[in-house]
Amino acid sequence: MKVAISSQGDNLDSQVDARFGRCNYFIIIDSETGEFEAVSNQASGAMGGAGIQSAQTVAGKDVKAIITGNVGPNAFQTLKATDIKIYGVASGTAREAIEKYKKGELQEFSDSSVPGHFGMGKL
Amino acid sequence: MIISVASGKGGTGKTIIATNLALSLNKNIQFLDCDVEEPNAYLFLNPKISKTEPVGIPFPVVDEKKCNYCGKCAEVCAYNAIAVVKNKVLIFPELCHGCGGCSFLCPQNAISEVNKPIGVIEQGKAGQIDFVHGILNVGEALHTPVVRAVKNKINNSKTTIIDVAPGTSCPVIEAVKGTDFCILVTEPTPFGLNDLILAVEMLRKLGVPFGVIINRADVGDKKVEKYCKEEKIPVLMRIPLDREIAVAYSNGIPFILQKKEWKPRFKNLYSKIIKLTVGTKKGRQK
């Protein structure tokens, strides 16, 4: 089963990026085999709608779950239209995140966790 | 002649200047309030509204029977307002700018457009002054189409005064562009100067001639004066901090009605603007 992790870098030792729509990479990992690929997030610099774009990117990779820090309302709505589950993680590496996921230690989001434009920082 | 009245920041007294200027000239004047999020010039001019028109944008609607979820619409939308996931097309109204790109490019012709109301414009008379303002619906993020709708009412046979929203964002640019002159209202404080500089940069890019009015000119520092001198920006008027002006403002009374000596000063301001625009050639907006 494939899982996407929002990440600051392109490998399993990269730190998790808490911003779903604005992360640099998605690490798509097969939770059984441990095989992974890093997909760069084209939407990270978008003016608006980054979460919606990111949600489509990961949905296109046929993942079943996403591990990230915060999901805005639009991204949440987009993901809800798929059957992808969203799990929260605060910090650590991608490798640690997938381990926690496998042990069932991560909490599932039932609603968007932040208001829109949260990850944009100051312009 | 179209004069816009703008300010880099809110609370500088822009609407006071715009309404007092309009009332001082009074004849053959058209007043447009383009601060569509918070139009407040009507509080000073008390217009009788005689006509109300809705303003809408085309909003896309997908016919799920025709759609094959190819994803083309999501790809072309410059505002990321569409998501196509798992046999669903989601359109996010707060991101959609109504540009029509998606319906035009959908290979299945599955997208049609409905008119989505985003605000209204009201027209009427304030004494002899023709009055128009736009009101954006509460919670609506798209200001520019409403500003444009107000500006469509410009009557070229009149002198038009436009009250512009504060700041330097898209709706401000939409309101200021194509005007013959812009009055920038500022105050002599560090914040005032900072925002004035941003507004000056905007106007220079737009190629709109401008001058500055310093409100509460006797408080604060001299940095705004110094900046204007260095940049060769004409200071058109200085209004002191005055109790009577402040009280008139809080009562919704244009202060020239109480302080009559200001009426000729505003007329003089207009003459200065005419002089400053002589010889400036520019393409006026339709």
Ligand code: SF4
């Ligand atoms: S472009 Fe048209 S057919 Fe393709 S997903 Fe969008 S609405 Fe459906």
Ligand code: SF4
């Ligand atoms: S009308 Fe324009 S902005 Fe709105 S969804 Fe279609 S392409 Fe995007």
